[in-house]
Amino acid sequence: MKIAFCLYKYFPFGGLQRDFFRVAKEIVLRGHAVRVYVREWVGEKPTDFEIIEVPTHSISNHGKNSEYFNWVSNHLDSHPVDKVVGFNRMPGLDVYFTGDVCYAEKTKNKNFLYKLTSRYRHFINYEKAVFNKGLPTKILVLTENRKSEIQEHYHTEDGRFYLLPPGIDIDRKYDKQPQDCREKFREEFALSNEQKLLLQVCSNYELKGVDRSIKALASLPASKRENTFLFVVGEDNPEKMSALAQSLNISDHVRFFRGRNDISRFMLGADLMLHPARQEAAGIVILESIVSCLPIIVSGNCGYSSYVNTASAGVVLAEPFDQNSYNQTLEKVLENSALRQTWHANAKHFADTHDLYGLAKRAADIILQ
The missing domain is CATH 3.40.50.2000 (Glycogen Phosphorylase B;)
Known part of the structure; x- marks a missing residue:
């Protein structure tokens, strides 16, 4: 199989990044091909990954995320893979690794004006594209508490969640x-x-x-x-x-x-x-x-x-x-x-x-x- 991983930024000392790296390496060890889409890769690039650095030009982070998603979507249309795995939230994922807190939970006490901003709309819509009921995306979670937070806001089906054990080196x-x-x-x-x-x-x-x-x-x-x-x-x-x-x-x-x-x-x-x-x-x-x-x-x-x-x-x-x-x-x-x-x-x-x-x-x- 050919597996595409979507991650906005890789650097060798982040917890989310290290989890991504271990999972991708395990996929390679099992004889499958790995393609990685990043906005930025910091550090040594493994020769057994196909790493594609996606060009973005927006000033804001959420603008860069939108450019990234559009570019990756177009590239996948012409260079298809068997599965798309996201380590950041975005539409179109087959599997999502939940390495961030639930954005709806994080911002639930923000005022009305904040929720009118383009930043809020971007992140909440990308989250909905992963967690809303009726979607096929499998959701990998690290704790039961994270699953509960997501379901409180999105009523996501139980069967889509997979609780992972820890993954220390x-x-x-x-x-x-x-x-x-x-x-x-x-x-x-x-x-x-x-x-x-x-x-x-x-x-x-x-x-x-x-x-x-x-x-x-x-x-x-x-x-x-x-x-x-x-x-x-x-x-x-x-x-x-x-x-x-x-x-x-x-x-x-x-x-x-x-x-x-x-x-x-x-x-x-x-x-x-x-x-x-x-x-x-x-x-x-x-x-x-x-x-x-x-x-x-x-x-x-x-x-x-x-x-x-x-x-x-x-x-x-x-x-x-x-x-x-x-x-x-x-x-x-x-x-x-x-x-x-x-x-x-x-x-x-x-x-x-x-x-x-x-x-x-x-x-x-x-x-x-």
Whole structure:
């Protein structure tokens, strides 16, 4: 079979992008051909994908999306495939991978004037073209909560949904790393045993709440704050968050790193993962933290936050988010080394006894049906 994948932008460190890449690779491994339509591809291009970069000229994102869809539709008319799989919402998909929050849910409290904008009309119409009743599109979801949100707004038929298991790369697991990984990492960054390292891994700093973590760090008592550091790893411009850290007089305690392939070293070298996201459809970094045996504080609106409770590997913050509650939680967790050790052991047991790696194989099964 020949399978076309539609994805507006590929870069190697986004959660949605990594899920796409694993699924497409699995399709290729099974002997099928893969064509990828993107507006932009950042990073190395695999030789076993046919990658087509779609020209767009509009200034707005939704204008670019419309141009992309029209171009891809015309190209598929003259270069047909067996299935079209979307990792972004658009009309004409055979299969849709739900990597974003439901737009109708996200905007339900927006005012009347917002819903008159061309941006709103574009995104809501493209969403309807996937989720409306009576359509044939198969919908791959990562959590039951996401399915419920979609059905609340669109009454989509049950039979069109397919719940996928998580899909972590097995090489992120704690026992795939060198035994001295933590010691070497902390030596490289001159971190003593007394110093505590907080880690946040994300590619959209504001959406994933990096400012919340910086404020929480700044709120610690001076005696604790002077021995606590925050490393932020991901693809975004750090200027705004760096300015916030400076305004709170903790710029010496916050470092920003570009997205990188050795994130497992950071997870093993850190003492606590932070993920107080404003919005997160799933949050693969939550599961990667668990399989790295790294305790985590996560906001309750993240799709995969339930795994933290199931594994007893950290704290899930109540929604709606409260900064003071986050500040207090961080301080209490840093004070309690015994609790962090318990969460570490619980995460290790969970990683050893649960399937957190099968997303790509299950998604490929459904696509190729």
